Amino acid sequence: MSKDDEKSKKNKPKILTKYDQFVIPRLRDIPVWVREGLTDDEIAKRLNIHIWTLGDYRRKHPKFAEALERPTKWETHVYPRLAEIQQWFQEGVDSGVIVKNLGIAPATWYEYIDKHPMLAELVKWSKSVIISRVETSLLKAATGFEYEEIKTIIEEDKNGKKRTRIEKVKRYQPPNPTAMIFYLKNRAPNEWNDRREILIDTKAAELERKQLFLDMIESDVIEAEYEAIEESNYTEEGIDESDA
Structure with a gap:
């Protein structure tokens, strides 16, 4: 390529795409629209681009994808209400009710407990507090x-x-x-539990039964008590004794 060609290439005006014209100038506005709750379709209309074009730009341009990134429900629904969650647990509110109060699904609640140690520790601590209070009340009732x-x-x-x-x-x-x-x-379950476990050694009894059975098989003569019964012939007229 000659120097004249390179020079003409440099002087050639750059063709602006829709991304250059409509998106780049509004990159600072897009996160504001996201926080206001606008959908992708509404944002696309404000940028004068098609919703499919918005999806294409999201894949191709990391800055645009970052601007469109929406906060999770952890950031919007759970984290700002950690103090309320603690209070609810201390009052004995069931976790199912807490999930409804937060406006999230039960699966999302348990997912956040696994992902965020802060929430897991809060749940654990709050439950231990209410359990301790119940134990104290039980002890008072037991002792007067x-x-x-x-x-x-x-x-x-x-x-x-x-x-x-x-x-x-x-x-x-x-x-x-x-x-x-x-x-x-x-x-003190060992001293006060009513349940008593009785262990019976059945193995010894089973071996004893097997040995008795083997002794009976190997014996040449099996003694048995019997009683001799005299045979008689019966007729319709009465008893006809054979030796009479």
Whole structure:
């Protein structure tokens, strides 16, 4: 190629594609549209390109694909609400209800627990807190406890004027036998469990039966008790004894 050809090639104007004309100038706008919730079809219309062209550009141009990347539900639905999730677990809310509150599928919930140690630790810790609270309440019920009962009393004087009086009474809740039994069976099962396992050595008994059977087969004479019965002939008229 001659120098004149190279020079003319350099001076030749570049043909602009639709990507150069419509997409590159709007690369900063596209992430904003994505956050606003626009679909790919709506974004394509704003860029004056066909939806198929948008898909083609996404495959060919990494910057465009990055601009179109949508946040996951972890970023939009779960991560911003970690404090609420912790509170729900501490209140004893079931995970199925939590999933509905977050607006995600159960499979997505468990996928995020596997992928994000932050969520896994939160779930584990929150469940341990509620379990600890239940154990404390069970122990109190098993050992007995004092509590304060508050009553709000509305009184009316002779003139019909009403006044409110708060009355506090200390009471004692005696130990609950059912709670005591449940606690002891779970905390000290070896001493308090009603279940008793009885192990019977059946192997020795089986060997003894087999040996007895072999002894009977190998024996030349098998003794048996018997009783001799005298034979008689019976006729229609009566008994006809053969030796008569």
